[in-house]
Amino acid sequence: MKNLYIFLVALFLINSAIAQWTLQNPLPQGHTLHSVHFSDDNTGYAVGDVGTIIKTLDGGTTWTVLTSGTTDRFNSAYFPDVNTGYVVGDSGTIVKTIDGGIT
Numbered sequence: 251m252k253n254l255y256i257f258l259v260a261l262f263l264i265n266s267a268i269a270q271w272t273l274q275n276p277l278p279q280g281h282t283l284h285s286v287h288f289s290d291d292n293t294g295y296a297v298g299d300v301g302t303i304i305k306t307l308d309g310g311t312t313w314t315v316l317t318s319g320t321t322d323r324f325n326s327a328y329f330p331d332v333n334t335g336y337v338v339g340d341s342g343t344i345v346k347t348i349d350g351g352i353t
């Protein structure tokens with residue numbers, strides 16, 4: 251009985267230690283990401299499989315899914331400023347935004 255009690259206490263402590271983490275994936279999407287680029291301390295973009303582009307405005311705390319117009323895999327992103335960005339992917343796919351990913 252003592253061993254069971256020790257096991258339950260240990261299980262509770264382990265669960266409490268793990269509970270400090272918040273699941274970020276698959277939220278807001280579940281595709282594999284291949285590149286992330288922050289244009290400043292708060293604004294960042296991540297890209298990946300199936301044309302996935304996500305954007306954060308709060309340093310990565312929350313993310314919003316953007317529409318890329320393709321299902322090609324994206325491999326890299328570069329945003330020289332918060333509005334202008336380039337994303338490259340498979341099959342020679344290149345997309346550009348000048349309005350922070352709105353289009």
